[in-house]
Amino acid sequence: MDIITTTSYEALSITAANYIIEKLNNNPSAVLGMATGGTPTKMYEFLIKDRIQNNTSYQNVTTFNLDEYVNLAKNDANSYFSYMNKHLFTHIDITKQNVFIPDGLAENLEDECKRYEQLLQDKGPVDVQILGLGENGHIGFNEPGTPFTSRTHVVELTESTRQANARFFPSLEDVPTHAITMGIASIMNAKEIILLVSGKNKADAFERLLHGKISEDFPASILKNHPCVKIIADRSVLEQSSIIA
Numbered sequence: 001m002d003i004i005t006t007t008s009y010e011a012l013s014i015t016a017a018n019y020i021i022e023k024l025n026n027n028p029s030a031v032l033g034m035a036t037g038g039t040p041t042k043m044y045e046f047l048i049k050d051r052i053q054n055n056t057s058y059q060n061v062t063t064f065n066l067d068e069y070v071n072l073a074k075n076d077a078n079s080y081f082s083y084m085n086k087h088l089f090t091h092i093d094i095t096k097q098n099v100f101i102p103d104g105l106a107e108n109l110e111d112e113c114k115r116y117e118q119l120l121q122d123k124g125p126v127d128v129q130i131l132g133l134g135e136n137g138h139i140g141f142n143e144p145g146t147p148f149t150s151r152t153h154v155v156e157l158t159e160s161t162r163q164a165n166a167r168f169f170p171s172l173e174d175v176p177t178h179a180i181t182m183g184i185a186s187i188m189n190a191k192e193i194i195l196l197v198s199g200k201n202k203a204d205a206f207e208r209l210l211h212g213k214i215s216e217d218f219p220a221s222i223l224k225n226h227p228c229v230k231i232i233a234d235r236s237v238l239e240q241s242s243i244i245a
């Protein structure tokens with residue numbers, strides 16, 4: 001794992017955006033794995049800025065999102081469908097047919113998981129997968145204890161994840177209890193992975209990632225087995241951990 005440390009969240013976001021832009025310049029038909037949550041929002045802002053300034057095209061880019069809540073309407077402000085439209089897709093020239101997000105409203109969720117996994121196989125592999133890090137070490141919505149062999153599946157969200165995400169909802173009760181997520185094996189299939197780590201609340205998870213052993217109790221630890229992972233961490237994480245910025 002390569003570790004890139006940055007002086008600020010802004011710098012983390014520019015570093016990640018520039019990495020993606022360079023990939024797109026080299027391969028305009030790249031397959032990108034998208035993450036949601038608080039951490040990548042500024043990276044998306046920089047991608048939009050670059051789109052305006054340099055006209056980088058996404059017309060032939062394919063995207064796969066990591067996850068989606070179960071039972072939230074697509075147009076619900078908290079669905080990841082809405083998140084992606086708001087933070088990126090409505091600002092770039094992406095082709096709608098090339099955008100893939102699990103359907104958390106599918107009648108048969110198991111079939112939806114199979115369909116999504118098949119799409120990943122057919123249109124993948126993902127060239128660059130963006131990931132955030134959960135406070136409990138989750139990647140996507142793969143909570144501690146998820147088998148490393150898992151493929152796209154339905155998960156019951158842990159209390160800590162629901163609490164961490166409650167800040168986006170009117171109340172904790174409004175946070176969905178289930179989600180569809182790409183599995184750990186699905187994520188590990190990406191050619192390259194960029195893990196974004198920002199905020200004091202991630203310091204413990206960051207330390208465990210660097211110094212802990214590889215274990216299903218801490219899903220992100222599997223990244224140590226991937227041949228091409230870049231961790232971009234900002235000062236707020238480093239100052240809280242024993243790793244010096």
Ligand code: PGA
Binds near residue numbers: 038040133134135139
């Ligand atoms: P965050 O979430 O970016 O909102 O902190 C990361 C995650 O839980 O994967």
